[in-house]
Amino acid sequence: MRDSILQPRRKTRQVMVGNVPVGGDAPIAVQSMTNTLTTDIDATVAQVNRLAQAGADIVRISVPDPESAAAMPEILAQTNVPIIADIHFSYKMALAALDAGVHGLRLNPGNIGGRDRVERVVKAAAERGISIRIGVNAGSLEKEFNDKYGEPCADAMVDSALSHIRILEDMNFHDIKVSLKASNIPMTVAAYRKLGELVDYPFHLGITESGSGFGGTIKSSVGLGLILADGIGDTIRVSLAAQPEEEIRVGFEILKSLGLRHRGVNLIACPSCARQKFNVIEVVAELEGRLAHIQESLDVAVIGCVVNGPGEAKEASLGITGGYPVHMMYKDGEKAEKVKSSDMIDHLVEEVERRAAAIRENKTN
Numbered sequence: 001m002r003d004s005i006l007q008p009r010r011k012t013r014q015v016m017v018g019n020v021p022v023g024g025d026a027p028i029a030v031q032s033m034t035n036t037l038t039t040d041i042d043a044t045v046a047q048v049n050r051l052a053q054a055g056a057d058i059v060r061i062s063v064p065d066p067e068s069a070a071a072m073p074e075i076l077a078q079t080n081v082p083i084i085a086d087i088h089f090s091y092k093m094a095l096a097a098l099d100a101g102v103h104g105l106r107l108n109p110g111n112i113g114g115r116d117r118v119e120r121v122v123k124a125a126a127e128r129g130i131s132i133r134i135g136v137n138a139g140s141l142e143k144e145f146n147d148k149y150g151e152p153c154a155d156a157m158v159d160s161a162l163s164h165i166r167i168l169e170d171m172n173f174h175d176i177k178v179s180l181k182a183s184n185i186p187m188t189v190a191a192y193r194k195l196g197e198l199v200d201y202p203f204h205l206g207i208t209e210s211g212s213g214f215g216g217t218i219k220s221s222v223g224l225g226l227i228l229a230d231g232i233g234d235t236i237r238v239s240l241a242a243q244p245e246e247e248i249r250v251g252f253e254i255l256k257s258l259g260l261r262h263r264g265v266n267l268i269a270c271p272s273c274a275r276q277k278f279n280v281i282e283v284v285a286e287l288e289g290r291l292a293h294i295q296e297s298l299d300v301a302v303i304g305c306v307v308n309g310p311g312e313a314k315e316a317s318l319g320i321t322g323g324y325p326v327h328m329m330y331k332d333g334e335k336a337e338k339v340k341s342s343d344m345i346d347h348l349v350e351e352v353e354r355r356a357a358a359i360r361e362n363k364t365n
Contacts, residue, residue: 004259005229006228006229006231006258006259006260007229007230007231008231009025009231010196010203010230010231010232010233011200012024012200012201012202012203012234013174013200013201013202014026014202015131015175015176015177015202016129016131016175017029017058017082017084017103017104017131018058018081018082018083018103018104019082020057020058020082022131022177022202022204022234022235023177023201023202023234024202026234027261028228028233028234028235028236028255028260028261029057029058029234029235029236030055030056030057030058030235030236030237030248030251030252030255030261031056031057031058031059031060031084031204031235031236031237031248031251032051032056032059032060032237032238032244032245032247032248032251033059033060033061033062033086033237033244034047034048034051034059034060034061034062034244035047035244037068038061038062038063038064038067038068038071038072038075039067039068039071041071041074041075041078044061044071044075045074045075045078045079047244048061048075048079048081048083049078049079050244050245051081051244051245051248052079052080052081054245054248054249055248055249055252055263055264055295056081056248057081057082057235058081058082058083058084058103058104058235059079059081059082059083059084060083060084060085060086060106060237061075061083061084061085061086062085062086063085063086063087063093063096063097064088064090064093065093066092066093066096068093069093069096069097069100070096072085072096072097072100072101072102073100073101076100076101076102082103082104083102083103083104084102084103084104084105084106084133085097085098085100085102085104085105085106086106086107087105087106087107087112088107088111089111089112090112091112091113091117091118091120091121094107094112094121094124095120095121095124098121098124098125098128098130099124102130103130104130104131104132104133105121105125105130105131105132105133106132106133106135107121107132107133107134107135108134108135108136108164109121109122109132109134109164109167109168110142110163110164110167111142118167118171119171122168122171122173125173125175126173126175129175130175131175131176131177132168132173132175132176132177133176133177133178133179133204134161134164134165134168134176134177134178134179135178135179135181135204136157136160136161136164136178136179136180136181136191137181137182137208138152138156138157138181138182138183138184138187138188138208139152139182139183139208139209141156141157141160142160142163145157145159145160152182152187153187154180154187154188154190154191154194155194157180157182157187157191157195158180158191158194158195158198161178161180161195162195162198162199165178165199165201174201176201177201177202177203177204177234177235178195178199178201178202178203178204179203179204179205179206180192180195180203181206181207181208181239182207182208183207183208183209183210183219185207185219185222185223185226188207188223188227189223189226189227192205192227192230192232192233193227193230193232196230196232202234202235203232203233203234203235204234204235204236204237205224205227205228205232205233205235205236205237206220206224206236206237206238206239207219207220207223207224207238207239208239209239210223210238210239210240211240211241212240212241212242213240213241213242213246216238216239216240216241216242217238217240217250220238220239220240220250220254221250221254221257224236224238224254225254225257225258228254228255228258228260229258236251236254236255237251238250238251238254249292252264262297263295263297264291264292264294264295264296264297264298265287265291265294265298265299265300265352266297266298266299266300267284267287267288267291267300267302268299268300268301268302268303268312268315268316268319269284269301269302269303270302270303270304270305270308270312272304273304273305275304275305275307275322276304276305276322277304277305277322277323277324277327278304278322278327278341278344280302280303280304280322283302283344283345284302286345287300287302287345287348287349290345290349291349291352294352294353294356295356296355296356296359296360297359298317298318298352298355298356298359299315299316299317299318300316300317300318300319300348300352301313301315301316301318301319301320301321301330302319302320302348303319303320303321303322304321304322305321305322306321306322306323306328310328310330313328313330313333314330314333314334315333316330316333317331317332317355318330318331318348318351318352318355320339320344320348323338325340326338326339326340326341327339327340327341327344329347329348329351331351
């Protein structure tokens with residue numbers, strides 16, 4: 001990309017989460033976490049499958065108690081996306097999740113008991129080829145690091161991560177991912193940058209507790225955008241106080257905006273003004289809903305007038321520019337046909353679906 005401001009991708013070792021490679025030269029994976037009770041198998045399975053349909057590469061499920069661990073085999077049997085078990089404090093839950101067949105663990109080895117307990121978990125993970133994510137969170141730093149630095153900060157997060165990494169390395173375990181999450185963007189960015197200079201493990205990115213669907217999207221976009229532009233990041237989660245499927249949608253939009261991942265329709269739309277010849281806001285809102293199921297990468301321009309419209313439409317696979325009394329459709333940068341307002345959305349959706357189907361067919365041939 002000639003005008004790219006992105007730094008070269010940070011070189012890391014690669015680990016596997018099920019059939020999904022993380023790190024190295026693998027695509028940046030997008031993941032989310034279920035918010036159902038894990039013991040409610042039907043609800044959890046339904047949500048995992050909705051996340052997979054939305055494009056999730058990986059899904060994390062909390063395993064806080066024996067009842068949740070007992071539900072995992074059935075959940076795994078009814079889902080196809082790789083599942084990471086989220087473990088806090090209990091090595092027994094980690095062992096139970098591994099026995100159930102999970103594809104990854106998220107835990108901090110310094111928080112699940114003495115060395116013998118950690119060794120049991122590490123041995124079981126190594127035997128199964130299961131990676132472990134060390135998850136450092138500014139809100140739950142160990143007392144020793146809060147005491148050392150006086151408050152949560154990037155250096156404290158990095159020290160915490162290194163202490164957990166050493167535990168696993170001392171046991172000759174290196175299938176490790178690391179996350180360094182805070183709700184404070186500058187702290188999070190600084191922590192990832194600092195640790196990225198010290199280790200070659202892949203990083204899971206997130207701005208934790210970022211807020212509502214609206215505020216959290218903005219906060220996550222800014223924070224993750226800064227880190228990703230540095231070439232740092234191998235898997236991401238957008239943490240929103242919203243339905244998990246929305247996290248996946250926002251995650252892909254962040255990656256698409258930086259040219260790092262291409263999935264689904266990229267809608268290029270003007271902000272609308274008095275020059276518009278159709279209601280851009282309403283059209284874009286309807287198109288987003290009707291094209292949400294498309295997984296193939298396509299750029300679609302929706303521009304309300306002929307000032308910027310032709311230029312944007314020529315750069316897109318498909319485009320509409322507002323005219324009077326009819327609008328112009330562009331295909332692959334060329335004027336193709338005129339369409340009425342009443343037919344415009346249906347016509348554009350049909351064309352996108354046709355092109356998506358052709359892309360799918362070409363991939364299978």
